Amino acid sequence: MATWMKELSSHLKEIRFLFCQTSPLSSSTRSFVEKNYKDLKKLNPRFPILIRECSGTHPQLWARYDKGVEKSVRLDGLSEEQISKALEGLVKLGQGGVPKA
Numbered sequence: 204m205a206t207w208m209k210e211l212s213s214h215l216k217e218i219r220f221l222f223c224q225t226s227p228l229s230s231s232t233r234s235f236v237e238k239n240y241k242d243l244k245k246l247n248p249r250f251p252i253l254i255r256e257c258s259g260t261h262p263q264l265w266a267r268y269d270k271g272v273e274k275s276v277r278l279d280g281l282s283e284e285q286i287s288k289a290l291e292g293l294v295k296l297g298q299g300g301v302p303k304a
Contacts (some may be wrong), residue, residue: 207291208248214297215266217251218290222262228279232262235283247284266293 211218218234238256242256242283243252264286274296276289298304 205287205291207294208243210248210294210298211243211252212247214294215250215268216252216268217267218293219253219255219265219267220263221255221257221260221265222260222278225254225262226259227263229260229262230285231281231283232264232278235286238283239287264289264293266297268297272301274302 220232222236224233225261236255236268240252240254262281263275265275267273274293276293277285278289281289288291
């Protein structure tokens with residue numbers, strides 16, 4: 204288990220996964236959430252991990268930091284490993300305090 208996964212609640216206020224329930228573009232995102240949600244919640248039990256499914260939505264990952272600052276990453280065409288790296292990048296962005304809007 205990656206060390207940064209334990210740091211979600213230390214550096215972020217919430218994360219949101221947005222994706223389509225059936226779209227091939229969202230298949231890696233759906234798979235990532237199915238495989239990793241349980242471990243992420245186990246390591247960060249009180250941390251909000253929101254999953255929003257909507258038909259026709261392009262896969263995205265949103266991170267909310269202190270003071271309402273939000274950053275997003277488009278996940279179209281990314282593999283599960285690349286999605287993990289994107290989430291890790293958002294966590295590391297929050298390590299230095301509130302990112303610039």
